[in-house]
Amino acid sequence: MTDPITHDAADWVAGDAVILDPTGLHARPAVKLTKLAKTFAAAVEVRADGDERWVNAKSPNSVMKMKAAHGVPLHIRANGDDAADAVAALVALVERNFDV
Amino acid sequence: MSDIAPRILSGVPVCGGIAIGPIHRLGSAEVGARQATGDPEAELAAFAAALSAAKAALEQLLESEDELAGEILEFQAILLEDPDLIEPMEATIRAGTAADAAWAEAMDAEIRAYRESGEAVLSARADDLADLKRRVLRALSGEAEEGAEVPGGAIVVAGELTPSAFLALDLGRVAGVATVGGSPTSHVSILARARGVNLVVGIAGADGLEEGVAAILDAGAGTLEVAPGVARLADAETARAEGASRREAAERHAREPAETADGVAVKVLVNIDDPAILETLDPAICDGVGLTRTEFLFKDGSPDEAAQLDFYRRLIAWADGRAVTIRTLDAGGDKPIPGITIDGEANPFLGVRGVRLSLARPDVFRTQLRALARAAADAPVPLKVMVPMVTVPAELEAARAILAEEVARLEGEGIPCAMPILGTMIEVPAAALTAADFDAGFYSIGSNDLVQYVTASARDNSAVAALADPLNPAVLELIARTVAAGAAGGVEVSLCGDMASSPRLAGTLLKAGLRVFSAAPAEVAAVKAAIREARTGADG
Numbered sequence: 001m002t003d004p005i006t007h008d009a010a011d012w013v014a015g016d017a018v019i020l021d022p023t024g025l026h027a028r029p030a031v032k033l034t035k036l037a038k039t040f041a042a043a044v045e046v047r048a049d050g051d052e053r054w055v056n057a058k059s060p061n062s063v064m065k066m067k068a069a070h071g072v073p074l075h076i077r078a079n080g081d082d083a084a085d086a087v088a089a090l091v092a093l094v095e096r097n098f099d100v
Numbered sequence: 101m102s103d104i105a106p107r108i109l110s111g112v113p114v115c116g117g118i119a120i121g122p123i124h125r126l127g128s129a130e131v132g133a134r135q136a137t138g139d140p141e142a143e144l145a146a147f148a149a150a151l152s153a154a155k156a157a158l159e160q161l162l163e164s165e166d167e168l169a170g171e172i173l174e175f176q177a178i179l180l181e182d183p184d185l186i187e188p189m190e191a192t193i194r195a196g197t198a199a200d201a202a203w204a205e206a207m208d209a210e211i212r213a214y215r216e217s218g219e220a221v222l223s224a225r226a227d228d229l230a231d232l233k234r235r236v237l238r239a240l241s242g243e244a245e246e247g248a249e250v251p252g253g254a255i256v257v258a259g260e261l262t263p264s265a266f267l268a269l270d271l272g273r274v275a276g277v278a279t280v281g282g283s284p285t286s287h288v289s290i291l292a293r294a295r296g297v298n299l300v301v302g303i304a305g306a307d308g309l310e311e312g313v314a315a316i317l318d319a320g321a322g323t324l325e326v327a328p329g330v331a332r333l334a335d336a337e338t339a340r341a342e343g344a345s346r347r348e349a350a351e352r353h354a355r356e357p358a359e360t361a362d363g364v365a366v367k368v369l370v371n372i373d374d375p376a377i378l379e380t381l382d383p384a385i386c387d388g389v390g391l392t393r394t395e396f397l398f399k400d401g402s403p404d405e406a407a408q409l410d411f412y413r414r415l416i417a418w419a420d421g422r423a424v425t426i427r428t429l430d431a432g433g434d435k436p437i438p439g440i441t442i443d444g445e446a447n448p449f450l451g452v453r454g455v456r457l458s459l460a461r462p463d464v465f466r467t468q469l470r471a472l473a474r475a476a477a478d479a480p481v482p483l484k485v486m487v488p489m490v491t492v493p494a495e496l497e498a499a500r501a502i503l504a505e506e507v508a509r510l511e512g513e514g515i516p517c518a519m520p521i522l523g524t525m526i527e528v529p530a531a532a533l534t535a536a537d538f539d540a541g542f543y544s545i546g547s548n549d550l551v552q553y554v555t556a557s558a559r560d561n562s563a564v565a566a567l568a569d570p571l572n573p574a575v576l577e578l579i580a581r582t583v584a585a586g587a588a589g590g591v592e593v594s595l596c597g598d599m600a601s602s603p604r605l606a607g608t609l610l611k612a613g614l615r616v617f618s619a620a621p622a623e624v625a626a627v628k629a630a631i632r633e634a635r636t637g638a639d640g
Contacts, residue, residue, distance in 0.1 A: 024221070024410060024414070026221045026438075027225060028171050028220075029170055030175075031171075031174055031175055031178050034178065034182075055184075056183065056184050058180050058182075058183060058510045059182045059183055059184035059185065060175065060178045060179055061182045061184060061185045061210065062182075063180055064175075064185050064222070064225065065213070065214075065217070065222065067219070067406070069409075069410045069413070070410075070413055070414070070417070092441065
């Protein structure tokens with residue numbers, strides 16, 4: 001269910017993963033996602049399919065307020081030296097269903 | 101303390117049994133005023149120090165807590181390092197606002213946004229944010245966290261209790277907790293259920309009680325009896341000891357199926373009235389969900405279709421292949437919802453409530469039915485939907501027609517959906533007497549309203565509480581007739597009112613022919629234990 005990681009014109013590295021958790025992206029997964037994003041120097045942003053706005057993946061409050069239910073594709077992008085690693089790590093976390 | 105008049109205060113039962121002990125009052129959640137320095141640099145330093153003090157305190161609490169508490173505390177701790185949240189506050193402080201004002205204002209805006217989101221998962225987190233707001237304000241004003249020195253065996257009484265103040269109590273030493281505010285669906289209630297703490301919320305006047313006065317907290321009945329006499333204390337102690345040992349024995353067999361002493365299999369379903377309980381409740385203790393009270397979805401206004409669908413899917417996923425029954429909105433009567441129910445009715449229990457309101461306000465009803473039909477599309481077993489307060493078959497047919505219209509509309513839009521099994525609640529005596537006339541997929545007896553209407557005793561009037569007796573022969577007769585109508589027509593009959601959650605009534609209901617119980621989560625184990633001891637035969 002994952003698209004290959006792509007580089008776009010503005011130096012953003014992007015990837016997608018589908019949220020498997022039946023309860024969606026609520027507190028526990030949101031905390032895990034932001035903690036992982038913070039381990040990278042790159043700017044990391046996420047967006048639920050259907051939303052227009054990208055939000056800071058290092059902000060638990062912003063991620064929590066994003067509506068991302070079960071089965072929704074989550075778009076992830078990063079910009080910076082370790083951007084590719086950051087996107088790969090976040091995609092993998094979502095695909096592992098946040099290690100629940 | 102002998103000159104204090106004995107009296108009984110009533111509230112809303114949450115969980116647990118009987119607790120006996122002296123009253124201990126917790127300090128208010130209000131934080132004292134703080135003197136700002138007036139220097140932005142000093143304010144920034146104070147802010148940073150308060151954030152790290154709050155974080156250290158949360159991390160210390162975290163070490164000793166289990167998973168749900170851990171989730172609540174971890175979410176609060178990580179918010180303290182949220183750049184999107186903290187950096188704008190720092191900018192405000194740098195521009196001359198006092199640290200406490202900058203923090204409180206920004207947090208109030210977030211708390212409002214969470215509360216008004218219309219999403220249950222999010223609005224449940226508003227309490228966490230309020231808790232965090234208070235914690236940092238306390239750190240800024242240099243006040244100590246309360247709760248450390250509660251006398252052992254006390255009944256803790258508080259106005260409002262935040263999740264972290266609750267967790268800061270030494271729960272192993274506390275006999276019970278009573279609050280003026282709160283609701284059975286708040287985080288504190290969920291934490292209490294998971295920990296087996298005796299808790300009653302919504303007790304008006306509890307915060308005015310005197311420190312050290314003897315009291316009996318009955319968390320099953322939802323009462324706090326203050327300054328009871330010696331005889332009452334002795335009775336309560338006997339009931340407490342019996343309840344505790346019964347509960348312990350029952351919990352050991354909660355996950356096993358219920359079968360009567362004479363070998364009849366009985367299904368025990370669970371009532372869900374709070375989405376957050378799904379985080380702690382093991383579906384293996386029940387045979388499915390017999391009642392989902394969707395009123396909680398409407399507590400901050402009408403949720404949209406997507407928000408409702410989110411919850412219904414989550415509930416179905418939680419049930420893990422077990423049957424799920426969801427009741428359409430049952431507003432009105434003692435459950436007014438601003439903007440939906442009709443104000444000023446002379447007699448709301450006999451007025452426009454339940455399905456009557458749904459048919460009078462079809463916009464709200466249609467949104468809910470669409471979300472339910474969409475949730476039914478991917479349910480592993482057919483989703484059951486039931487309509488409350490049905491009096492005549494025409495109401496069920498009107499509901500079915502609207503449901504069919506919405507299913508057709510969804511199909512036209514190419515949105516996956518399925519027609520749920522449509523059942524009727526049996527809680528109006530007219531429906532109980534004519535159950536066979538209803539073309540229903542199942543009957544679900546709502547005993548709370550049935551008792552109220554059969555005995556003409558309002559549920560919210562304590563002066564007639566003794567008359568509202570579930571064992572009144574007329575009530576039992578109507579239950580037996582409904583069960584018989586179901587058996588004759590091949591329609592499943594369950595009972596989802598408080599009667600099904602009362603272990604002492606299990607034998608009576610089995611004799612009336614009932615084979616499907618739907619009980620409150622905390623009572624499932626005890627009800628199963630009572631069923632195992634009972635016989636279905638009239639001679640048992």
